[in-house]
């Protein structure tokens with residue numbers, strides 16, 4: 001049921017146009033952070049206001065929306081954003097990756113391969129990958145403009161010096177089409193390979209920081225590394241306890257008061273889709 | 286980095302500074318300064334505090350835009366070019382390849398939260414080094430050359446003493462084999478014994494590497510030891526210049542005479 005007090009998808013048309021222009025610019029310059037005038041949303045920063053504004057700008061009445069938080073459709077954040085668009089846009093929603101036309105996500109890329117015509121919208125807390133070593137925004141902007149990216153490798157160097165390997169496990173920096181260095185948002189590095197050559201449109205929205213960036217379909221995205229410490233898309237070395245998948249990203253969950261644990265797919269839709277088709281893990285009931 | 290044969294003939298100045306002027310509002314930072322620096326030469330710039338040394342150095346090194354003047358550098362690929370009017374990307378590229386800058390305060394020239402190895406390796410990575418082991422080997426080599434124990438390679442630079450930080454800054458700058466080094470009071474703010482050690486080290490490096498350098502200092506002992514030639518600044522202008530020994534032993538300008546005698550009395 002649509003709440004008639006709101007314009008379609010909450011934002012007014014003027015604001016959506018402004019955001020769409022930023023998105024188009026982002027698609028034209030893959031990986032480049034486009035500033036936009038972020039609006040107050042009826043939810044606090046940190047709850048994905050950037051992603052919500054991008055979703056609001058791309059949604060049409062015919063879309064089917066899926067919202068995930070760390071891979072799950074049923075967490076508070078995912079449920080509340082899904083509810084928000086059900087109310088303000090009246091769009092159909094789904095938990096099935098393959099049935100969705102727009103997927104808003106926090107911290108994961110779905111396991112199921114995405115297809116042409118789908119849009120994946122990432123919630124981004126910190127869009128600037130150079131920030132941790134160079135806090136000055138004037139300077140980081142210049143570094144992007146002039147392709148001065150030595151600093152990114154300093155960060156990876158420090159990782160190896162301290163831990164013996166590249167310990168960065170989330171928000172692992174990538175280079176887009178050989179040009180812009182980009183923060184893929186805090187997805188696990190396991191997901192990094194899925195960023196590249198993806199048939200879907202990928203949009204990134206940072207609300208508090210007022211930045212939008214984008215990857216058009218089939219963009220080349222490379223994870224930064226060293227010749228003698230190549231990038232590895234690692235994950236926990238277990239099969240899923242519920243569906244037995246050996247190729248999905250896993251969460252470790254505690255199952256009882258005695259501290260028993262099991263590894264399960266972080267992508268709940270993927271896991272639930274596999275089980276009825278006869279895939280069973282060792283912990284399946 | 287590219288490995289080009291040095292085709293500079295000895296008649297071509299590495300650096301030709303012409304008429305550099307910088308004002309801060311109505312106040313003069315430095316005025317109409319010109320000099321040439323030839324390959325392998327060290328130019329010292331002395332003068333009391335406020336005489337315009339830092340302003341001049343920052344204008345010449347491209348950290349600050351002068352109001353007037355040219356800074357012509359004999360580039361590897363394009364021969365003599367005015368670095369004041371070249372594009373910012375080109376100038377910044379020079380700044381991390383053929384030029385180096387040692388700051389007076391290590392905090393301006395080092396990344397304090399980054400390890401010694403990361404600090405030294407940054408310029409290598411900035412010009413495309415992508416082999417961790419190689420970067421580390423070269424960082425280790427350079428730490429040794431500036432007399433920092435290689436065992437400290439993974440310590441953050443903030444944990445180093447003032448003298449060590451200066452030496453680390455020097456290693457970080459020289460690792461890519463720059464053709465021109467700018468230094469602003471490299472021994473300033475250090476204890477006398479620490480200064481002496483740093484000076485010794487610098488003299489060794491200048492001699493072994495045949496460095497071309499412009500060194501700004503208010504300390505005449507520094508230029509006596511390091512500089513082939515000397516410029517004396519007062520109120521933003523050069524009042525005297527010449528071979529270091531000549532200027533210090535037989536100063537012509539009254540201000541230089543004062544400067545030299547005050548040091549002798551000290």
Ligand SMILES: Nc1ncnc2c1ncn2[C@@H]1O[C@H](COP(=O)(O)OP(=O)(O)O)[C@@H](O)[C@H]1O
Pocket residue numbers: 309312313314315332333334335336337338339340341
């Ligand atoms: N940022 C600035 N704004 C205004 N005046 C400045 C600034 N920097 C330096 N000056 C003035 O310019 C003159 C030269 O300063 P500086 O180049 O720092 O001299 P030095 O390095 O020889 O001590 C001094 O009178 C100083 O007060």
Ligand SMILES: [Mg+2]
Pocket residue numbers: 338339340
């Ligand atoms: Mg000074």
Ligand SMILES: [Zn+2]
Pocket residue numbers: 240241242243244245248264265270271272274
């Ligand atoms: Zn599963």
